[in-house]
Amino acid sequence: MESAKIMNFNEKKKISLYSVGVNLVLSIIKIIGGTISGSAALTADGVHSLSDLAASLSVYAGIIISNKKSKLFPHGLYKVENLVALVSAFAIFFAGYEIAKDVLFGEAEPMKNLLVAVTVIGLTVLITYLYSRWEKTKAIELNSPSLLADAEHIKTDFYTAIVVLVGVLGQYFGYPIIEKLAVVIVIYFIFHSGFEILKEAIKVLLDASLDYDSIEKVKKIVEQNSEVNKIIQITGRNAGSYKFVQLDLDIKTDSLKEAHAIAHQIEDDIKKSMPFVEKVVIHFQ
Ligand SMILES: [Zn+2]
Known part of the structure; x- marks a missing residue:
């Protein structure tokens, strides 16, 4: 379990560095291409x-900070990741606002070099399409x-x-209104994605309950244990990439030692089939 966590951390660190590289390349080619083409x-x-x-x-920094152990934060700094997601939602809103301002209310100028502009945009389309698909798969995996x-x-x-x-x-063809109309559509996409990220981040930061699927999965695992009489309650929350589960159980034994062994067994079973569960707290009745 520990080694799986370290692998998860190293993988996240690597991918967030790739994102820094992608954005660096995009910034350079767009600004140079925009200046040469006059767009x-x-x-x-x-x-x-x-x-x-x-x-x-800041995502890269957030991933590194969220992994730090600290006496001041005994429950871990996992939520730094959600905090970073929250900040990036506002970065998206700001980008949407900037685009609206520049293109809707900016001065239209003639195009100097169409080929350069189209080549840079073609590269941007290719890079962002392939990279966002790959990163999304990895993000879900991790x-x-x-x-x-x-x-x-x-x-x-x-x-x-x-x-x-x-x-x-x-x-280029002398219809600046097309540019302005298209921008309105993009701004909708930009704000929609910002809002989705914001909603998720706030839910986790305010300790919304664990999702229904995760709770059902825990329930199935606990029900398979023959020492459990009855599940009284299952609760849980998310923090960063991890899930925290709390169980109230009625078990068959009165022995403290046996109860302890059962608790360990249940925790192991849950962690085995749900790799992102960080901690299981069990109360017996
Ligand atoms: Zn962007």
Whole structure:
């Protein structure tokens, strides 16, 4: 179990560093491409990628901090990951606002080099599409809210790139209104994804109950133990990538020693089939 946790941590650290690299590359090619081509939308999107770079650096920091053990925080710093997801939700809202401001109310200028703009956008579409899909699969595998939030954000960057492409073509062919209409659609995507991340983060930070599926899974495992008479209550909460479970059970024995052994058995069974369960607390009646 301990080695699985270390692997989970190393994997998350590695992926969050990849995100820093992806955003660094995107910022550089968009700002250079936007300047050479004379596309204000592409340059604005490059500035947005710079704010993503800052956000991905904070995800990286969040993953490292959440793994630290500390006397001041005896229950662990797991929720730092959810806190980082919360901050990245606001980074998404801010990016949406920036795009709206730049493209809807910015000055339209003629296009100098369409090929450069289209090439940079093509690269952006490819990178963001493939990377967000890969990162989402990994985030679900590792049960990591901050990586999932990052993957969702990079997916919105994919939509943004498509809108910038439509805007660039509109600008090139002399229809700046197309650019403005497309931007409205993207802003909807951006705010929607920001809101979803915000909702999840707040639920976990306020200790909302463990999801129904997890509780049902725990129930099935406990019911298989022949020493258990009755399950009185199952409660639980999330923190970061981990789940904490609390059980109130009526068991067959009166012996403290046997009860202790049963508790260990149940905890092992749960942790074996639910790798993200960090702790099981059992009360006997
Ligand atoms: Zn972004």
